[in-house]
Amino acid sequence: MTSIKNNTKEKRGFLNKEIKGFLEGKRAIGVGFATKETMYSPKGIPSADITSLLPEAESAICFALPLEKDKIRAYLRKDLPHGRVDHNKNNFDTYIKIIKICEELKKILKKRGYNAALILPNFDYRGEGLRSNISQKPYISLRYLAVRSGVGTFGWSGNVLMKGYGAPILLGGVVTNAKLEPTDPLPESESVCNNCKLCTKVCAFRFMSDDEQTTVTLGEQTFNYSKRKKIARCLMVCGGYSGLDKTGKWSTWCPERHPYPETDDDVYRIFAKELDRPIRFHVREEREGFDRTQLNQDPVLKEVFSGKEHAARVFKFTNLSCGNCQMICWGDPEQTAENYRILINSGCTIRDDEGYIDVKSCDEAKKYYKIKYPDTDQELTPKQKEYVKLIKECNET
Numbered sequence: 001m002t003s004i005k006n007n008t009k010e011k012r013g014f015l016n017k018e019i020k021g022f023l024e025g026k027r028a029i030g031v032g033f034a035t036k037e038t039m040y041s042p043k044g045i046p047s048a049d050i051t052s053l054l055p056e057a058e059s060a061i062c063f064a065l066p067l068e069k070d071k072i073r074a075y076l077r078k079d080l081p082h083g084r085v086d087h088n089k090n091n092f093d094t095y096i097k098i099i100k101i102c103e104e105l106k107k108i109l110k111k112r113g114y115n116a117a118l119i120l121p122n123f124d125y126r127g128e129g130l131r132s133n134i135s136q137k138p139y140i141s142l143r144y145l146a147v148r149s150g151v152g153t154f155g156w157s158g159n160v161l162m163k164g165y166g167a168p169i170l171l172g173g174v175v176t177n178a179k180l181e182p183t184d185p186l187p188e189s190e191s192v193c194n195n196c197k198l199c200t201k202v203c204a205f206r207f208m209s210d211d212e213q214t215t216v217t218l219g220e221q222t223f224n225y226s227k228r229k230k231i232a233r234c235l236m237v238c239g240g241y242s243g244l245d246k247t248g249k250w251s252t253w254c255p256e257r258h259p260y261p262e263t264d265d266d267v268y269r270i271f272a273k274e275l276d277r278p279i280r281f282h283v284r285e286e287r288e289g290f291d292r293t294q295l296n297q298d299p300v301l302k303e304v305f306s307g308k309e310h311a312a313r314v315f316k317f318t319n320l321s322c323g324n325c326q327m328i329c330w331g332d333p334e335q336t337a338e339n340y341r342i343l344i345n346s347g348c349t350i351r352d353d354e355g356y357i358d359v360k361s362c363d364e365a366k367k368y369y370k371i372k373y374p375d376t377d378q379e380l381t382p383k384q385k386e387y388v389k390l391i392k393e394c395n396e397t
């Protein structure tokens with residue numbers, strides 16, 4: 001890239017083009033640009049504020065990389081022994097690719113005299129320690145950036161969907177003080193969401209509403225997706241603390257069991273009981289998965305995560321067990337319906353006597369686990385009562 005001052009529309013467009021070319025060269029499947037103005041939230045949504053990671057930021061760049069669909073099918077089918085580990089590896093390897101692309105782009109922009117900061121694609125939340133993990137509020141929402149800059153559109157699930165890919169994509173982003181030309185959101189006609197609402201049915205604790213919607217306004221453009229219930233519902237399931245679907249007829253990869261929480265208080269209570277429990281996800285004879293050692297050894301990753309030890313720890317130790325709302329939706333109604341069929345016929349996981357995950361029919365699986373009912377279980381300890389208060393606060397403010 002040659003050095004330019006981008007103080008005219010033409011020069012800004014030129015810089016856009018160069019960045020787009022760089023990202024497409026890295027196999028990005030969509031690239032978009034937003035500015036402080038196009039991301040302006042009249043409600044003051046903190047994660048729409050692109051200056052939160054770089055106070056002088058004027059623009060943001062957003063892009064997407066796809067996940068591998070054959071691995072998603074094996075994951076949804078609960079193929080043993082590698083179905084879970086292979087998809088987990090593909091997901092985290094893709095995150096690492098995104099981080100490295102962002103870091104390279106950041107350095108290119110810096111060489112040109114601009115300042116820039118990367119947006120970590122996951123696990124970097126506002127707030128301290130446990131509170132940040134329970135609230136799950138990103139500094140900058142990559143989903144907002146992606147829909148506002150035209151990388152994709154919201155599906156009913158609230159995930160970002162792209163034509164030809166659906167929802168199994170991961171997003172990356174960089175903020176910079178360079179002025180870039182904003183790109184427009186995609187028109188409604190480009191949406192690949194057909195409102196099948198299967199995404200709501202593959203969420204074991206029904207995080208997303210079937211009929212109520214949320215509206216977000218960014219830079220005078222309005223976007224809609226499903227209204228969400230309390231984030232603790234997703235954290236219980238996606239976090240690997242409970243895996244049995246509301247219907248009792250299938251599970252995620254998680255072998256832990258709680259009854260479907262009818263009320264918010266039920267979910268806070270079971271979440272408080274589980275919060276300190278270590279999570280272990282191993283399938284007998286599964287192959288080596290995501291190389292976690294690179295987070296301590298790779299110089300680029302060490303630099304990116306320096307000062308972000310909490311995010312690095314979560315990155316390192318997270319094991320995927322759900323993500324169903326994203327993984328089933330391929331942007332093609334027949335494929336999505338097939339993914340749904342595969343998942344609800346995939347059986348139930350159990351933890352065997354040696355602690356390994358196995359898959360059984362749901363009837364057979366019932367012999368292996370006891371559903372922990374929050375109100376008949378032993379009373380909450382004083383520490384768990386404190387957790388309930390914290391969880392409630394994080395979910396309701």
Ligand code: SF4
Pocket residue numbers: 155156157158192193194195196197198199200328329330331336
């Ligand atoms: S599964 Fe996908 S296509 Fe169907 S409603 Fe949900 S987001 Fe839309």
Ligand code: SF4
Pocket residue numbers: 202203204205206207208233234235237238322323324325326
């Ligand atoms: S990731 Fe899983 S638990 Fe979270 S909202 Fe999606 S389907 Fe529900």
